[in-house]
Amino acid sequence: MGCVESKKVVENVSSSDIKTVCHLEDVFGDEKCRSEGLSETEVKCELRVDDGNNLAEKIKLERLNKSNKFKTKYDPRITAKYDIKALIGKGTFSKVVRVENRLTKQPYAIKIIESKEGREAFEAELAILRRVKCPYIIQLVEVFESVDKIYMVMELATGGDxxxxxxxxxxxxxxxxxxxxxxxxxxxxxxxxxxxxxxxxxxxxxxxxxxxxxxxxxxxxxxxxxxxxxxxxxxxxxxxxxxxxxxxxxxxxxxxxxxxxxxxxxxxxxxxxxxxxxxxxxxxxxxxxxxxxxxxxxxxxxxxxxxxxx
Missing domain, CATH: 1.10.510.10 (Transferase(Phosphotransferase) domain 1)
Structure with missing residues (x-):
């Protein structure tokens, strides 16, 4: 089917396994998508696990993800309140980790914005999430800010997309x-x-x-x-x-x-x-x-x- 994409770039995958997704400015030329404070265009694709080679690649990525979660230094306020479980997503300026509240054992997702460019790009998103409160929109729970990072604690959706x-x-x-x-x-x-x-x-x-x-x-x-x-x-x-x-x-x-x-x-x-x-x-x-x-x-x-x- 044609409906294939997510947000992970995977190396060593054949062209038949992925579909690249780009913004329109990549086609029409120099038109920028930043007049409203938007981030750089991301190239998006999905690994389709159809054979043993791709499965091996997926396992390698999962192991890399697990090791990567220990390479980030977290704000002490975060580690005092949440137990970091796993890296579940990574973008151009951010990563998302699954965590568990140490007191209530409730699982959450934390989006971590790690650069100046990332801060600028996510300010608009953060402003929107602070405003919305609807059962059909992902909820922002709380925000922690440090000198070099922003931590957005959000609902964890466990049912897939x-x-x-x-x-x-x-x-x-x-x-x-x-x-x-x-x-x-x-x-x-x-x-x-x-x-x-x-x-x-x-x-x-x-x-x-x-x-x-x-x-x-x-x-x-x-x-x-x-x-x-x-x-x-x-x-x-x-x-x-x-x-x-x-x-x-x-x-x-x-x-x-x-x-x-x-x-x-x-x-x-x-x-x-x-x-x-x-x-x-x-x-x-x-x-x-x-x-x-x-x-x-x-x-x-x-x-x-x-x-x-x-």
């Missing part, structure tokens, strides 16, 4: 898709009421709080989000996001509104029902042309499942 769920169970029934979309749209509605546009909604950024069938789904990763400065500040012009999910007005380099989030929800809806992208091409220019034309098709199987009520 929606992408993982689609990969595991395949396309959703219409009934199950509706359950997912209700939670996503509740979160998006809450954000839009606060004047916040996410701009990178996708299955990878929708996390299940726990593995159970009754788990809530939470929106995460506000690195590209934009906050409206006033009631009249409705239009945005920064070109950013994940190519397969961006709206036609962004592809056309026109000013746009928070409706781009609803376009992304539409793409997610298609992926839920079919298990693939409505618009996909390995060549990004051809991909953007497909998005501008807006031509897509649901397979006969999806139509049959819908008519059967499944």
């Amino acid at each position: 929606l992408f993982d769920k689609i990969m595991t169970k395949g396309p959703f029934s219409e009934r199950d898709a509706v359950k997912v979309l209700k939670m996503v749209l509740e979160g998006v509605k809450y954000l839009h009421n606060l004047g916040i546009t996410h701009r990178d909604l996708k299955p990878d950024n929708l996390l299940y709080y726990h593995p159970g069938t009754d788990s809530r789904l939470m929106i995460t990763d506000f690195g590209l989000a934009h906050t409206r400065r006033s009631a009249d500040d409705l239009l945005m012009n920064t070109i950013c996001g994940t190519p397969e999910y961006i709206a036609p007005e962004m592809v056309a380099r026109r000013r746009y509104t928070n409706a781009v989030d609803l376009w992304a929800v539409g793409v997610i809806t298609y992926i839920l029902l079919r298990g693939d992208f409505p618009f996909f091409d390995a060549d990004r220019i051809r991909l953007y042309k497909k998005i501008l034309k807006g031509n897509y098709n649901l397979s006969d199987e999806v139509r049959r499942r819908r008519s059967d009520g499944r």
Whole structure:
């Protein structure tokens, strides 16, 4: 299926195993994505474990991750309150560790921003997380700041992301898709009421709080989000996001509104029902042309499942 990506760059993996994801400025030239305080473009890909060689690579990475957690010096306030368990993610300017509250034994995730550039990039995200309190959005618990680091203590989602769920169970029934979309749209509605546009909604950024069938789904990763400065500040012009999910007005380099989030929800809806992208091409220019034309098709199987009520 086309819906393959996360945030780990893996070396020594063949081109058939990964799909690179870039922001639009990489295609259109010198256009910068920093006019609203955004960070450098990240190259994203996912290791697909389909054979023994890739599995060995995954094990090597996991061992490296475990050793890396001991190479970071943590603020004494953090280690006094939390037991550091494992490194679970790493980005350009940050890393994420799984921790456990020493007193309550409650697990959390801590995002650690380790550089000046990282601080600048995550200030907007931190400002948003301080404001939001919604069951369908990842919650910020507390923040610790030191001279060279910021520690963001957040809810730990243990149920995996929606992408993982689609990969595991395949396309959703219409009934199950509706359950997912209700939670996503509740979160998006809450954000839009606060004047916040996410701009990178996708299955990878929708996390299940726990593995159970009754788990809530939470929106995460506000690195590209934009906050409206006033009631009249409705239009945005920064070109950013994940190519397969961006709206036609962004592809056309026109000013746009928070409706781009609803376009992304539409793409997610298609992926839920079919298990693939409505618009996909390995060549990004051809991909953007497909998005501008807006031509897509649901397979006969999806139509049959819908008519059967499944």
